[in-house]
Amino acid sequence: MVQPILLVTGTSTGIGLATAIAAARAGFRVVATMRDTAKSGLLHAAAREAEVEVDIRTLDVTDPASVTACVSAVIAQYGRLDAVINNAGAGHLGTIEGETVDDVRAVMEVNFFGVVAVTKATLPLLRETGGRLVTISSVGGVVGQPFNEAYCAAKFAVEGFMEALTPVAATVGVPVTIVEPGAVSTEFVANVGVDVPAMLEAVGPYGPALEAYLARTAAAFDPSRAQTPDAVATVIVDLLLSEHPPARLQTSDAARQFVGAKLADLDGSAVQSMVSGWVR
Template structure:
């Protein structure tokens, strides 16, 4: 059990399912007090019941700057501080660029990229005060782009690029920046895909391997966040053993 999280306060975005829910519970189990934000606020009540310590459910839409600012303010107002921001909210709407529904592009950019940027912007004054940690959940798609995943990859490359600039700006002031890049994880993301061929291909790919579980990524987050203050684990690339790319 990681005891370095005792007394820490964490805000997790996209916490209603998958990696976000697992990370909120893992941080709570490690001794942190957790604010869990998502649009599906009803699911967060059930999450709060499972948490070891206090878990504050927050109605949060990362695409809305006011909602993001309000969530950060509510976290600090309730717990008195903020030590960890986990930017996990994301959507994956894969499909070819030709003939794409570009409203899906907007949704991915606003959620995956701008949303995480808004959260950093709102949380940063508090994280500088606490010498805290930012965890950016990126993806293997933020390192290797592939056909059918152009815009999703563009958002994740963006998350990684933004994180490196942020790291250079704040690391000498005691704020650590961690990029976590999961490979294939068994979550609801595939269900978001509207292109039937892409959705079927993604399901097939998942069934052909021993996929990661959300808890596997949550453990990696707890590991990085729980390091001594002088240790910055800047990047964690985690694939299923069976995943080649």
């Protein structure tokens, strides 16, 4: 049998790293990409520990030339592409009075347009192999959350893009799935890089609400409560191996309950009641 070729973006830490290792264990030839391969130390170490090989390459999802170069090199070496996981992304905290429109655009570039760019570049190749397209979204792509306006906007855009693409791609034999994790104990939150005192000063009258939100978020992402990257990776690899992958998949019971609350909330009152408690 031909070893399936899997391209994963954003593999330097967290879900991307764990998924690259889990997929390699499951028999995929994994092309693990990241914006800066100088940060590949954790992935190299994990691969050695797991006794698997991964092909680590540079891919900056916000740079069209980087996307084209990486995908072209993969095809030149392997001749095919059987699955793609859009995982690269960046967290962001803020509220619109305290940031610029360019700040919001930057969040959209990495979290939405990066997904669009990789999808456009790889979809013709997936069409040739009947390959799969998986995009890591978030429960924040379904439920708008306080101080996550730009981030949720980007993830909402990803969800709409993929939901609309799914039936179209299916006509040419490419299953598309959106994966929605909830709180995951990864470096993702730390990588948001928030200077809390400076942010509290900048948000002015929103300071008390931000303090309440940050306290709630710290509790939700505590390792004793949050899902682990390895647990999410297991769900993703099972999805890759599934004969009939779903269009949308949550990675935990908590995520299913959270998303379900929104999907059953026709007038928005239940969600607003829930998230308003995070800022008081």
